[in-house]
């Protein structure tokens with residue numbers, strides 16, 4: 378008797394709304410359309426290296442597409458430095474896995490690519506609230522983060538109007554200003570500050586003053602990695618994380634001081650932080666994530682290892698992992714200029 382083929386699923390790197398919908402899409406699609414069995418590894422590559430896994434039958438993914446976070450847990454374990462390709466291969470052999478579905482951002486996919494180059498069967502599913510991965514039009518999680526940020530900024534606006542204050546909302550975005558651009562446009566910000574585009578603080582102060590002079594409570598949306606003209610690095614007063622990367626966050630509070638001084642307008646900053654990453658995915662993200670999960674299993678069934686699934690227009694396609702890892706997708710200058718027409 379032929380045993381059913383088995384796939385392992387893991388989620389790695391920062392979590393994001395919609396990860397559970399990918400897991401459900403993969404398990405349901407794989408079970409129904411391809412007769413696959415699934416196991417889930419706990420905490421990303423750590424679970425692979427330490428044989429920490431659980432069976433993922435259809436009933437385990439019941440009703441999870443609207444659930445925030447990841448039912449599998451996540452970590453930033455590096456499978457290459459902490460175990461090596463042989464450890465991953467051994468784990469797959471022990472658990473009789475034909476391949477792995479790796480759900481993660483550029484770090485996870487880079488690890489997936491390195492493993493795939495050495496013959497390990499991997500299909501990637503791109504994830505990031507930052508929307509900064511190449512070779513896909515949108516990453517799931519981004520729409521949810523923008524929705525959460527927009528709702529928060531709308532609230533800042535009403536209290537700002539009551540007190541005639543300038544309000545600053547700091548949003549996430551390690552390398553790219555997509556969340557700031559979209560949430561800023563959606564909430565009608567008077568200035569949007571992103572890492573791709575340097576602006577002098579004097580210019581920001583001029584936008585703030587001009588909005589106030591028209592009787593508005595000025596609203597500034599700033600991405601955590603924005604670097605004002607004249608400074609050489611993003612604001613990262615909290616040192617490095619355990620992987621040696623600067624821990625961003627706090628530029629909003631620095632701007633609060635500086636803009637208040639430059640404009641004389643009472644100013645309050647709010648750092649939205651991980652609130653943007655938690656909670657339920659939007660309907661758009663649930664649909665996108667479900668389709669990506671199903672397509673990832675389709676790619677595995679077709680033997681298209683070393684690829685990732687991605688959104689092109691309205692279609693889900695398959696691209697080589699190297700295409701996703703080439704260059705980060707940052708906000709083009711034309712998109713910034715389009716938004717900047719409405720500043721001040």
Ligand SMILES: Nc1ncnc2c1ncn2[C@@H]1O[C@H](COP(=O)(O)OP(=O)(O)O)[C@@H](O)[C@H]1O
Nearest residue numbers: 389390391453454455481482483484485487488
């Ligand atoms: N270039 C790389 N090659 C191999 N593994 C990597 C690479 N970059 C990151 N990783 C591993 O993948 C983990 C997840 O990446 P990270 O950037 O933290 O999250 P994400 O996958 O969301 O981008 C990292 O902690 C690291 O262990």
Ligand SMILES: O=P(O)(O)OC[C@H]1O[C@](O)(COP(=O)(O)O)[C@@H](O)[C@@H]1O
Nearest residue numbers: 390391482504505506507549550551
């Ligand atoms: O959760 P941490 O380690 O504080 O990381 C925060 C970073 O993760 C993000 O939320 C998402 O980045 P990734 O998609 O690469 O994981 C960034 O916007 C932010 O800078």
Ligand SMILES: [Mg+2]
Nearest residue numbers: 390482483484
């Ligand atoms: Mg990353």
